Amino acid sequence: MGTSSRNSSQSSSDGSCKAGGEMVFVYENGKEGARNVRTSERVTLIVDNTRFVVDPSIFTAQPNTMLGRMFGSGREHNFTRPNEKGEYEVAEGIGSTVFRAILDYYKTGVIRCPDGISIPELREACDYLCISFEYSTIKCRDLSALMHELSNDGARKQFEFYLEEMILPLMVASAQSGERECHIVVLTDDDVVDWDEEYPPQMGEEYSQIIYSTKLYRFFKYIENRDVAKSVLKERGLKKIRLGIEGYPTYKEKVKKRPGGRPEVIYNYVQRPFIRMSWEKEEGKSRHVDFQCVKSKSITNLAAAAADIPQDQLVVMHPTPQVDELDILPMHPAPGGGELEAEGQNPPL
Numbered sequence: 001m002g003t004s005s006r007n008s009s010q011s012s013s014d015g016s017c018k019a020g021g022e023m024v025f026v027y028e029n030g031k032e033g034a035r036n037v038r039t040s041e042r043v044t045l046i047v048d049n050t051r052f053v054v055d056p057s058i059f060t061a062q063p064n065t066m067l068g069r070m071f072g073s074g075r076e077h078n079f080t081r082p083n084e085k086g087e088y089e090v091a092e093g094i095g096s097t098v099f100r101a102i103l104d105y106y107k108t109g110v111i112r113c114p115d116g117i118s119i120p121e122l123r124e125a126c127d128y129l130c131i132s133f134e135y136s137t138i139k140c141r142d143l144s145a146l147m148h149e150l151s152n153d154g155a156r157k158q159f160e161f162y163l164e165e166m167i168l169p170l171m172v173a174s175a176q177s178g179e180r181e182c183h184i185v186v187l188t189d190d191d192v193v194d195w196d197e198e199y200p201p202q203m204g205e206e207y208s209q210i211i212y213s214t215k216l217y218r219f220f221k222y223i224e225n226r227d228v229a230k231s232v233l234k235e236r237g238l239k240k241i242r243l244g245i246e247g248y249p250t251y252k253e254k255v256k257k258r259p260g261g262r263p264e265v266i267y268n269y270v271q272r273p274f275i276r277m278s279w280e281k282e283e284g285k286s287r288h289v290d291f292q293c294v295k296s297k298s299i300t301n302l303a304a305a306a307a308d309i310p311q312d313q314l315v316v317m318h319p320t321p322q323v324d325e326l327d328i329l330p331m332h333p334a335p336g337g338g339e340l341e342a343e344g345q346n347p348p349l
Contacts, residue, residue, distance in 0.1 A: 098121060171279075244273070248272045
């Protein structure tokens with residue numbers, strides 16, 4: 001891993017040493033010659049209470065990573081500053097074992113997942129340090145976990161393409177018709193929908209929109225891909241998102257006619273993916289509209305004004321403010337008695 005620190009009392013072949021009872025790892029640029037090693041700059045990084053003595057040139061060779069920016073342009077513009085001991089505290093929340101494996105990326109271009117470290121933990125550290133998580137840079141024994149992470153990346157990119165090319169046009173069509181939600185069913189290219197005009201399905205399928213795409217159907221076949229798609233839709237600001245598999249009627253099989261009753265229509269159903277989502281802003285208030293009768297102090301009814309009805313006998317309907325599900329209107333008792341007394345005060349018509 002490099003040359004051990006000159007101040008250490010004990011050193012090992014992997015570049016680690018103990019100084020004052022504390023483990024120190026030394027990382028240097030292997031491409032430098034022995035002459036440059038003596039004069040090369042050293043910086044000390046503190047990660048998870050472990051010190052790493054590093055040649056910063058290994059970071060600047062990868063300028064697109066977080067450490068490359070910190071010890072490149074960050075130091076030039078005085079953004080990266082050491083503590084009072086001249087040491088740099090970096091990678092907060094990342095364990096020393098994971099960080100040591102990540103430092104190998106700057107030397108060899110490959111990260112080997114250490115024993116006892118899960119792939120999601122290594123992935124989180126790579127994302128934090130802006131290191132590309134690809135099959136060419138990550139080596140591990142648990143191929144299933146590695147393939148799962150790579151599939152999640154591929155599914156996100158693929159669904160963003162499907163969203164722009166197939167799903168968004170249907171959402172726009174619903175919005176232009178005044179709707180604030182949509183229900184989309186994904187059928188295969190070979191599916192045929194032939195409904196009987198006299199006996200259509202009676203489950204509201206006429207309000208569904210259809211995408212004919214075998215590729216999108218295969219994409220939604222996996223529950224992991226549906227989870228990825230749901231997270232993408234949430235990030236895009238949509239609400240009430242539901243993704244799943246449901247039966248969809250394709251064609252009429254037969255009609256059972258009962259004497260004196262309605263005919264029973266039997267359709268052929270196929271299991272196909274569906275997406276349901278909403279972009280409604282006031283969904284709570286749209287479901288609750290209350291009305292009550294109140295006396296009006298001004299004539300707003302033109303018909304009553306033409307009939308010259310006294311204003312104190314005029315009763316009109318005024319909608320009360322819409323109430324959200326969590327709001328509760330206080331009940332104020334009528335002054336001067338109950339309902340019968342209030343009615344008694346009205347002049348006879």
